[in-house]
Amino acid sequence: MYRLNPFVHIYQRDETVALFNPLNLSTFYCGRKEYEDLLKNPDTSLIKEEFLVEGDFNALSYFQNQFKREHEKKHLSVVYFLLTSACNYQCRYCFVESRMDYRAHTFMTKEVIDKAIELLKRNVDGNAIDILFYGGEPLLNFDMLGYTVEKVEQSGINAFFSIITNGSIMTDIMAEFIKKHHIQITVSLDGNKETNDKLRIDNNGNGTYEKVVSTIKKLKKHDILPGISCTLSSHNQCNAGSIIPVLEKFGIRSFGYNLPAENDNISFTQGEKKILVRNMLRAEEEAFQKRILEDRIINRRLKAFVEKKNWTRDCAGYRNQIVIAPDGKVGVCHGLWPDYLNASENSYFDLDVSYNGKIVDHPVWMEWSSRTPLNMPVCWTCAGIGLCGGGCAKNSLLRKGSIWEVDDDICLLMEESVPWIIWKYYDHKVKPFVNGK
Secondary structure, X not given: OEEEOOOOEXXXXXXXXXXXXXXOOEEEEEEHHHHHOOOOOOOHHXXXXXXXXXXXXXXXXXXHXXXXXXXXXOOOOEEEEEOEOOOOEXXXXXXXXXXXXXXXXXXXXXXXXXXXXXXXXXXOOOOOEEXXXXXXXXXXXXXXXXXXXXXXXXXXXXXXXXXXXXXXXXXXXXXXXXHHOOOEEEEEOOOOHXXXXXXXXXOOOOEOHHHHHHHHHHHHHOXXXXXXXXXXXXXXXXXXXXXXXXXXXXXXXXXXXXXXXXXXOOOOOHHHHHHHHHHHHHHXXXXXXXXXXXXXXXXXXXXXXXXXXXXXXXXXXXXXXXXXXXXXXXXXXXXXXXHXXXXXXXXXXXXXXXXXXXXXXXXXXXXXXXXXXXXXXXXXXXXXXXXXOOOOHHHHHHHHOOOOOOOHHHHHXXXXXXXXXXXXXXXXXXXXXXXXX
């Protein structure tokens, strides 16, 4: 005797019902009358996709098997080089700057870089890796950025390079180097001038929009098309789409949203965050219509939904990432550095570049690689379990004291975006087919 899978979620819009199985990301659409008769004459596809299950269906066994397969995949593939703690901006929402004390800034040296490359040689095991230059503002230490790229290329490590920059500094020499070495570059920009300049300011309190635009123009002069990183916070919570005309103006076809930035100065209620997420989804719709790819928040989940491939880890820190600080310390998450700001969390940033063991086998990395919603019972009945990726462990740790607590921001995102994705797919892929178009 079959019954409705207790983990299946049901959504209704007008006369259409959508059954969504978050365990395998399958969706079944039907009319209201068909739904009411579902159990009387069950379709074999509903049984195959586990919308309908037998009485002895064992969800716990499913989760344990799925987690085991995921856990076996860990390997080092993402490396952050934090080239300096210095930054020439004072963005009011920055998770580091708002807690920074007045210690002298640190700049990564050749000695640290040489040891870091030896560390990578011991850990990459022939796999390709992504090296991201971050900070602070990494271009304030451009000489060491160039040194790192050339040393890695000489080492035989198969690496792809990226720079995440605030867009304040860009010379022709820098652009030529970026072009020559095929380095991907992402520039931070939060919307149009009026929106961006409310919170993204330089050390003199001036807006930064014009500086970033100048950098984009210089990059384009060298045939480099940057990506854009757009952080959502109090300045653009009601107009997340203000970034889209800017992207169109410069012919940029991809960008990524960062979910709401909070610190000691800026915070949101859950109601305000819900408004922000809904406005972001409206902006996602506009970007979708204009064939502009938002590849940080929604598109990766939409892709997982369409391909029916569970998105269980939204952060490389959950399996295969290391972060190398300017002073040579090695940690799992760049959001927990500088470590003197997180004294109680030092266990997550307590190695250095001289470490001789396999980093992914270190207890800290083993713990983080285990943090997946498939291993968190509180998540098992959530419609977003196959799409959320676990959210941000740093948020959980700093807000609630443990990486094993849920990240409320991602929970809210899933609450709003799962039905958005389900009906987006229906409108573009299912409904036209049903109507014979």
